Amino acid sequence: MDDWFTVEEIDSHTFAISEYKHWEETHCYLLCGQRRAVLIDAGLGISNIKAVVDELTELPVMAVATHIHWDHIGGLKHFDTIAVHESEKDWLSVRFPIPPQAVKKSLTRCSCDFPEDFDIDDYQVFQGMPQRILHDGDRLDLGGREIHVIHTPGHSPGHCCFYELGRNYLYSGDLIYKGCLHAFYPSTDPQLFYESVRKIREYQIAKVLPGHHQLDIPVSLIGEIEDGFAQIEQNGLLEHGNGLFEFRGFQIQI
Helix, strand or coil: CCCEEEEEEEEECCCEEEEEECCCCCCEEEEEECCEEEEEEECCCCHHHHHHHHCCCCCCCCEEECCCCHHHHHHHHHCCEEEEHHHHHHHHHHHCCCCHHHHHHHHHCCCCCCCCCCHHHHCCCCCCCEEEEEECCCEEEEECCCCCCCCCCCCCCEEEEEEEEECEEEECCCCCCCEEEEEEEEECCCHHHHHHHHHCCCCCCCCCECCCCCCCECCHHHHHHHHHHHHHHHHHCCCCCCCEECCCCCEECC
């Protein structure tokens, strides 16, 4: 097993594949059904996540992205079947919105024990054509497991969460996690971010599986983040340029 990645078992058919050695501490999730599997997000692309996936399942795997940011799509190059939301298809297949040098600067901004065969000069943001386009309300049938696509824009135009009925898992991407929630880039929308947090509150959620940092987070964090956005809005500050807002266990930057 590649020691760049850490694999943690959520249940006997669900695995978190994490990059704890990097400051982003990204989490990707492998969901295995009876007939096929889905990998939610593909990480940084520093090491080959497909090799790890192949050790965990022999099922055919479709890689789906919560959104097309470099830290979630790096490993898509290793998969034959890729799915992204319709709003960000062109980000993946035509032009990534962030310059390569800015990505490399972010990738190496903190000291990191990169794999010996990793060369930052050779690093490229993945570009390719998705085989499936996702829409709000779509369902991914794995055989005995059904994953619902929830369009949750704000952090990016095509950001999606994935909800599993039955287990009541929410794979929250960059919408919900302990850390700094980013809604300050030109391509973000703080108001839509707030609306997306309220949207997922409609679901019966037993477990939140975030895109970054602490893996085991309470479901109550969703309500706390909603309250944080509500407070910012009530103060008339829910628009770009108003800075960083500190809350217990998370921050919101707009």
